[in-house]
Amino acid sequence: DSGVTQTPKHLITATGQRVTLRCSPRSGDLSVYWYQQSLDQGLQFLIQYYNGEERAKGNILERFSAQQFPDLHSELNLSSLELGDSALYFCASSSTGNTIYFGEGSWLTVV
Amino acid sequence: GQNIDQPTEMTATEGAIVQINCTYQTSGFNGLFWYQQHAGEAPTFLSYNVLDGLEEKGRFSSFLSRSKGYSYLLLKELQMKDSASYLCAVREVNYGQNFVFGPGTRLSVLP
Numbered sequence: 372d373s374g375v376t377q378t379p380k381h382l383i384t385a386t387g388q389r390v391t392l393r394c395s396p397r398s399g400d401l402s403v404y405w406y407q408q409s410l411d412q413g414l415q416f417l418i419q420y421y422n423g424e425e426r427a428k429g430n431i432l433e434r435f436s437a438q439q440f441p442d443l444h445s446e447l448n449l450s451s452l453e454l455g456d457s458a459l460y461f462c463a464s465s466s467t468g469n470t471i472y473f474g475e476g477s478w479l480t481v482v
Numbered sequence: 483g484q485n486i487d488q489p490t491e492m493t494a495t496e497g498a499i500v501q502i503n504c505t506y507q508t509s510g511f512n513g514l515f516w517y518q519q520h521a522g523e524a525p526t527f528l529s530y531n532v533l534d535g536l537e538e539k540g541r542f543s544s545f546l547s548r549s550k551g552y553s554y555l556l557l558k559e560l561q562m563k564d565s566a567s568y569l570c571a572v573r574e575v576n577y578g579q580n581f582v583f584g585p586g587t588r589l590s591v592l593p
Contacts, residue, residue: 476524
């Protein structure tokens, strides 16, 4: 158990819909990262937050947005969903940046 | 920008030694990390190099040459449970202290 908690673990939704994925980082970690992993694909960096502020942005679609709240949990919002958005979405957290620890992921299936 | 390359697949025999290579091109390099990922599960941290040389951790060792943009992960006394994907990741300072992952190497350990 990495200490990073993600909910929901599985989600099935229809095209055009909007979903919110939630992440609670390890206790004390200020940085939160979001990654997308499609079937047989590598981890694609989406966005990073540090203590509530956006720190870095990757190849995140405009339909996707995220935020980190004062209690340090983070949410990733995916809207106007398409079939190609079906993937495993990972949240990771870090304290010093010496390494990052991943949650179990949220499986999103768009039908 | 960044570019990280790893072999796509490797096969080895139980009890043997295998070396998984990773080459990278990046600016603002600040560390090379190796993660293990079993299918459908979260990546788990294996090893970390920031200076040139070899880091040993039980059956796993990782090597880094910053001048060559090269790292390898060495797995000794292979076990069936080592069948997994191995992800090389670069931490970059000028990318929000972010972790950029390579495509991963899928290792199959055969009896």
